[in-house]
Amino acid sequence: xTRVKIHKENFWVRNQKSEGYLLxxxxxxxxxxxxxxxxxxxxxxxILQPLLxxxxxxxxxxxxxxxxxxxxxxxxxTLSNYEVCNEIMHYWEAFKNSMIISLTVSILQVxxxxxxxxxxxxxxxxxKKLWFAAVMLIVIIPxxxxxxxxxxxFRFFDIFxxxxxxxxxxxxxxxxxxxYYLMSATCMGLxxxxxxxxxxxxxxxxxxxxxxxxxxxxxxxxxxxFTIMLPEGMPIITSCFLFAFVWQWTDGFYSKMFIGGxxxxxISIAGAVDELPSYIxxxxxxxxxxxxxxxxxxxxxxxxMVIIPVVVLYLxxxxxxxxxxxxxxxxx
Amino acid sequence: MKKKAKHKVVGLEKRKAIAGYLFxxxxxxxxxxxxxxxxxxxxxxxxxxxEVGAAKFELHFLPTVENKGLFDNFYYxxxxxxxxxxxxxxxxxxxxxxxxAIIVFSFxxxxxxxxxxxxxxxxRAVFFLPVILSSGVMLGLESDNQLMDQIAQSVEEATAGVSxxxxxxxxxxxxxxxxxxxxxxxxxxxxxxxxxxASGIQIIIFLSGLQTIPRSMYEAAEIEGCTxxxxxxxxxxxxxSSLFLVNWIYTVVDFCMRSDNQVIDKIQTFMLSLQNYxxxxxxxxxxxxxxxxxxxxxxLLLSKGVYYYD
Numbered sequence: 001x002t003r004v005k006i007h008k009e010n011f012w013v014r015n016q017k018s019e020g021y022l023l024x025x026x027x028x029x030x031x032x033x034x035x036x037x038x039x040x041x042x043x044x045x046x047i048l049q050p051l052l053x054x055x056x057x058x059x060x061x062x063x064x065x066x067x068x069x070x071x072x073x074x075x076x077x078t079l080s081n082y083e084v085c086n087e088i089m090h091y092w093e094a095f096k097n098s099m100i101i102s103l104t105v106s107i108l109q110v111x112x113x114x115x116x117x118x119x120x121x122x123x124x125x126x127x128k129k130l131w132f133a134a135v136m137l138i139v140i141i142p143x144x145x146x147x148x149x150x151x152x153x154f155r156f157f158d159i160f161x162x163x164x165x166x167x168x169x170x171x172x173x174x175x176x177x178x179x180y181y182l183m184s185a186t187c188m189g190l191x192x193x194x195x196x197x198x199x200x201x202x203x204x205x206x207x208x209x210x211x212x213x214x215x216x217x218x219x220x221x222x223x224x225x226f227t228i229m230l231p232e233g234m235p236i237i238t239s240c241f242l243f244a245f246v247w248q249w250t251d252g253f254y255s256k257m258f259i260g261g262x263x264x265x266x267i268s269i270a271g272a273v274d275e276l277p278s279y280i281x282x283x284x285x286x287x288x289x290x291x292x293x294x295x296x297x298x299x300x301x302x303x304x305m306v307i308i309p310v311v312v313l314y315l316x317x318x319x320x321x322x323x324x325x326x327x328x329x330x331x332x
Numbered sequence: 333m334k335k336k337a338k339h340k341v342v343g344l345e346k347r348k349a350i351a352g353y354l355f356x357x358x359x360x361x362x363x364x365x366x367x368x369x370x371x372x373x374x375x376x377x378x379x380x381x382x383e384v385g386a387a388k389f390e391l392h393f394l395p396t397v398e399n400k401g402l403f404d405n406f407y408y409x410x411x412x413x414x415x416x417x418x419x420x421x422x423x424x425x426x427x428x429x430x431x432x433a434i435i436v437f438s439f440x441x442x443x444x445x446x447x448x449x450x451x452x453x454x455x456r457a458v459f460f461l462p463v464i465l466s467s468g469v470m471l472g473l474e475s476d477n478q479l480m481d482q483i484a485q486s487v488e489e490a491t492a493g494v495s496x497x498x499x500x501x502x503x504x505x506x507x508x509x510x511x512x513x514x515x516x517x518x519x520x521x522x523x524x525x526x527x528x529x530a531s532g533i534q535i536i537i538f539l540s541g542l543q544t545i546p547r548s549m550y551e552a553a554e555i556e557g558c559t560x561x562x563x564x565x566x567x568x569x570x571x572x573s574s575l576f577l578v579n580w581i582y583t584v585v586d587f588c589m590r591s592d593n594q595v596i597d598k599i600q601t602f603m604l605s606l607q608n609y610x611x612x613x614x615x616x617x618x619x620x621x622x623x624x625x626x627x628x629x630x631x632l633l634l635s636k637g638v639y640y641y642d
């Protein structure tokens with residue numbers, strides 16, 4: 001009975017009973033809400049604004065860019081920027097190349113990293129600590145440090161002098177994709193140490209019973225891995241694959257280093273602005289300098305075209321991206 | 333009988349050890365071929381004069397070359413090159429300041445995101461977006477966007493003295509206390525965008541740690557009369573202190589590998605355009621040793637403060 005009565009009491013009556021505490025608490029609550037909203041809205045806007053700005057700029061004609069009245073909604077709506085970008089970057093060719101390379105490389109990397117991560121998580125073997133320290137080392141060592149040497153290594157590639165013997169000279173793998181595939185197959189690609197670490201953390205948290213039950217039932221070590229542990233680890237594997245794909249897509253360092261000969265989106269966007277004057281000169285016949293506003297507009301459009309596939313992927317697989325890190329339970 | 337059983341266990345362990353090595357063998361292979369070998373080769377190269385020909389390259393160990401000393405490449409980097417020392421100090425101070433700011437910022441944001449409110453998933457997704465979008469080449473494009481710079485400049489000119497930070501800056505400057513320190517703080521505040529962009533992963537790592545702290549702990553503390561501020565320092569902070577170490581290392585390493593890093597840019601110019609492999613190796617080694625020393629010392633200090641629950 002009394003309970004019902006309390007609910008029926010007015011807020012102010014209850015406030016009086018608590019000697020003003022309730023009102024104070026309510027006001028504090030609302031204040032916290034407002035502050036939090038303002039702060040988070042501001043920060044989210046900060047992060048999204050450049051993206052939104054790029055979208056609106058990419059539809060503007062040059063005169064809109066220079067018009068101080070036009071801020072975000074284009075007056076002269078045009079798609080020509082996209083056409084120009086497409087021509088300069090050879091977009092579809094680059095897109096196709098990037099897609100093939102990112103897909104194959106990330107599948108290869110994640111497959112190998114899963115095997116290695118599983119090995120670290122579930123087996124005891126001598127010198128395990130040392131090898132794991134090596135994994136940490138490849139996370140920490142900047143690839144730039146060894147890039148000089150690797151560069152020469154692949155420029156004059158040779159296996160124990162075999163090619164020297166047969167062909168008379170060493171192989172030049174600098175402009176080919178082979179070195180990067182070799183590196184991916186041996187966990188030395190972009191951020192592979194991190195993937196090994198995440199996958200190991202995930203597999204370590206799976207209870208031992210399952211594995212033991214499989215062994216008791218006569219399942220071998222490799223079969224246990226493929227039929228029992230692998231399906232279990234699918235969430236972290238897909239997450240790592242997504243990361244690998246996205247980071248490979250936008251990567252400039254390894255691409256420039258090893259895949260320089262191929263046209264990739266990440267490389268062509270970096271050179272888009274430099275190519276703009278000569279592209280325009282092709283039509284007008286006059287080599288003139290391009291206005292800063294216009295070259296930036298082209299850059300914004302190009303950037304958008306590069307990141308659109310990634311954004312679409314993120315929209316669909318947002319959960320896998322964000323929760324992968326929490327699910328691996330990173331601890332030190 | 334007993335002996336046999338024991339023997340069998342050893343056999344299984346041995347087989348497991350072999351299987352373990354089989355599983356990690358790709359890594360071992362890659363580590364030896366693509367990491368250790370280039371690692372020492374690049375160390376050796378930094379003491380060499382590298383000559384690149386059409387069909388081969390030759391390493392001349394510096395003391396054997398006429399008129400050259402062992403440390404000539406390092407001398408070149410430090411004494412002859414006009415930019416290297418300046419870029420190095422600039423990048424290192426930037427690294428220290430930004431890493432600190434990123435840690436503080438991401439801790440703060442993860443505390444907010446750990447609370448319950450509408451649209452939390454959306455906000456989290458937005459904060460994580462830069463991890464995807466500002467990776468690789470995108471970062472460099474973003475930072476030298478001249479159009480934005482021009483707009484920012486013209487806005488600054490038009491509203492000179494009106495901006496909040498400028499006003500504060502003049503007030504604090506006139507008091508004359510630690511002008512240089514304040515300048516760094518203001519630079520950070522003006523570049524909060526960069527900080528927010530770089531802290532996506534750190535926020536998620538902190539959040540995952542925060543979610544493992546049992547609610548009952550806070551309730552017990554509250555009943556005992558603990559304020560929210562106290563429980564932040566006495567419960568939250570110790571519980572996720574190990575994640576500070578993880579995040580610190582991740583942030584510093586991430587910073588070294590950013591594509592808009594000027595030192596890396598310098599090294600690559602020497603390698604790809606000037607084909608001076610010796611100097612570029614020396615430069616990378618200088619940078620690497622400083623960064624490793626920095627990570628080592630700071631994480632040692634941090635690990636002293638880490639509290640382990642069990």
